[in-house]
Amino acid sequence: MxxxxxxxxxxxxxxxxxxxxxxxxxxxxxxxxxxxxxxxxxxxxxxxxxxxxxxxxxxxxxxxxxxxxxxxxxxxxxxxxxxxxxxxxxxxxxxxxxxxxxxxxxxxxxxxxxxxxxxxxxxxxxxxxxxxxxxxxxxxxxxxxxxxxxxxxxxxxxxxxxxxxxxxxxxxxxxxxxxxxxxxxxxxxxxxxxxxxxxxxxxxxxxxxxxxxxxxxxxxxxxxxxxxxxxxxxxxxxxxxxxxxxxxxxxxxxxxxxxxxxxxxxxxxxxxxxxxxxxDNFMVINAVAFDHVDPSIFTVLTAKSTRPGVALADFVIFPPRWGVANNTFRPPYYHRNCMSEFMGLIKGHYEAKEEGFQPGGGSLHSMMIPHGPDAECFEKASKAKLEPERVAEGTMAFMFESSFSMAVTKWGLKTSNCLDKTYYKCWEPLKSHFTLSCK
Missing domain, CATH: 2.60.120.10 (Jelly Rolls)
Incomplete structure (x- = not known):
């Protein structure tokens, strides 16, 4: 060529x-x-x-x-x-x-x-x-x-x-x-x-x-x-x-x-x-003290709507980067969102769901549908020693985020035969850690 x-x-x-x-x-x-x-x-x-x-x-x-x-x-x-x-x-x-x-x-x-x-x-x-x-x-x-x-x-x-x-x-x-x-x-x-x-x-x-x-x-x-x-x-x-x-x-x-x-x-x-x-040319901006910056900080491109600050769609990536936040649960937090989030994986292992989320597949959490790391990720990150670490090395995940509530097609739900009907089970092992004594 x-x-x-x-x-x-x-x-x-x-x-x-x-x-x-x-x-x-x-x-x-x-x-x-x-x-x-x-x-x-x-x-x-x-x-x-x-x-x-x-x-x-x-x-x-x-x-x-x-x-x-x-x-x-x-x-x-x-x-x-x-x-x-x-x-x-x-x-x-x-x-x-x-x-x-x-x-x-x-x-x-x-x-x-x-x-x-x-x-x-x-x-x-x-x-x-x-x-x-x-x-x-x-x-x-x-x-x-x-x-x-x-x-x-x-x-x-x-x-x-x-x-x-x-x-x-x-x-x-x-x-x-x-x-x-x-x-x-x-x-x-x-x-x-x-x-x-x-x-x-x-x-x-x-x-x-x-x-x-x-x-x-x-x-x-x-x-x-x-x-x-x-x-x-x-x-x-x-x-x-x-x-x-x-x-x-x-x-x-x-x-x-x-x-x-x-x-x-x-x-x-x-x-x-x-x-x-x-x-690979994306310059990552990230937290260097504590807590999370909103994932919008990873936006590559946006298609704006007529409402200021609200996009028809954003293209967001999660590239390799350093994680250094102190006293912080470092993986993505549990959340519900007024935006819809479709995620895809180009290569590697996404840190919040290292097993079930595979390259060439995808996930959809539409408006106000709760989601977050699986049980294994939560337990691991809650006990991890917090020191500087490379996050997502060898991985490239992305998100199409939209202000629209997404409807899934018949092909997506039935015809493709790719829908993972056991997805919900990745959160079933989560257990209560509630205690009346707080440090």
Whole structure:
């Protein structure tokens, strides 16, 4: 595989042209009467035209043929992709899933799109307010197929297997312990190299952004310069009537045929791009005296709602770090939350549940559902000698946290056959330590 090229950029104005076509970017204006190399100018808008300059998102694409050249879209099979949050009864219990099964290619070939399974979500793509959490399990590349999401942004978290994602802006190689964001409307195709699995957080009605740092100051958490965007790359490929464009529109899938590759963008400039990030670059902030800092201190990206301080969704990670708090029960405390928390595990052993919570699986504790460390973790941490220790070494757990009350799909509760029906038993051994004598 040829080395891929990237440049730093998170919401910043960037420009790139394929080195095979020097001068492909017009000079001095966005839409000249005749573009260099006879290209077509096309704008991709990720915000309303009248948004304030600081939040206005758009990119100009200079392409061999415009994306409008396709046959009409027709409905196609949904598979296990849905936004019907009422297909099964509400589930008020703590939920945990074993690693989601990846079918063998010899038994059933699944590419990235056909391997999408909606696990839970809330809200409505038509009204542009909500989220969905999907699992992808796939074993074969997308061939002469691309996908784009009219409903929202995809934050993709690979857990097993690397993804070579071709976008209109260029190529992204995304491996486990990295994430990428494909924003609303961007066309992409995914090549995989064997059994592949991961998680997707989809948001309707907002884009991901870096959280405000407040009293932390100017530095910390995820640094903008560590987010990478692809360098322009194009293919001038004719596929007479045999290239399929798949659209996710109002929660349903549609396909259209065209005669050429959609990845025919020779040059582009703007601030609305796909991007990737290596989770190892996250600068952890943590307690150095006593008690816990709220887990929001581990936020990598946030998608804000219209209510100040309340997110549609946050992407939070729990990376390797030092634990030094004095006179403190160091694992996560027992809690109930007005937010919903979906957790996934990319690798390693999560410190609060070292046995039952496995890489490639997940857990969901929706609004006000109590949860916390299992009995074994509680007993161990309550008796531990408190000295500086490495926490989560070799581990990367993450959380999709949302202000929505999550509904679980039929696939998540029944069809996947991955639901761990014994999850509640991890708290059964907890016993009372109550005594009237206090030290």
């Amino acid at each position: 040829a080395e891929l090229k990237y440049m730093p950029g998170f919401g910043n104005e960037c420009a790139s042209e394929d080195p095979r076509c020097p001068g492909a970017l017009p000079e001095g204006q966005n839409n000249p009467q005749v573009c260099p190399y006879g290209l077509y100018a096309e704008q991709l808008s990720g915000s309303a035209f009248t948004c304030p300059r600081s939040t206005n998102k758009r990119s100009w694409l200079y392409r061999i043929l415009p994306s409008v050249c396709h046959k009409p879209f027709e409905p196609i099979d949904q598979g296990h992709l849905t936004h019907n949050w009422d297909e099964v009864e509400a589930e008020p219990n703590q939920l945990r899933w074993k690693p989601f099964v990846i079918p063998k290619a010899s038994e059933k070939k699944l590419d990235f799109v056909s391997g999408l399974h909606t696990l839970c979500g809330a809200g409505e793509p038509k009204s542009r307010n909500g989220i969905a959490i999907h699992i992808f399990t796939c074993n074969t590349p997308m061939i002469n197929r691309c996908f784009y999401n009219s409903d929202g942004d995809f934050l993709i978290v690979p857990q097993q297997g690397k993804l070579l994602i071709t976008t209109e802006f260029g190529k992204l190689l995304v491996e486990p312990n990295e994430i990428c964001v494909i924003q609303q409307g961007m066309r992409f195709s995914v090549e995989v190299f064997g059994d592949t699995r991961g998680y997707i957080l989809e948001v309707y009605g907002a884009h991901f952004e870096l959280p405000d740092l407040g009293p932390i100051g100017a530095n910390g958490l995820a640094n903008p310069r560590d987010f990478l965007v692809p360098v322009a790359w194009y293919e001038d490929c004719q596929v007479p009537g045999d290239y399929t464009v798949i659209s996710k529109y109002q929660g349903k899938l549609f396909s259209a045929q065209q005669d050429f590759s959609p990845f025919n963008v020779v040059a582009w400039h703007g601030n609305y791009t796909p991007y990737k990030y290596n989770l």
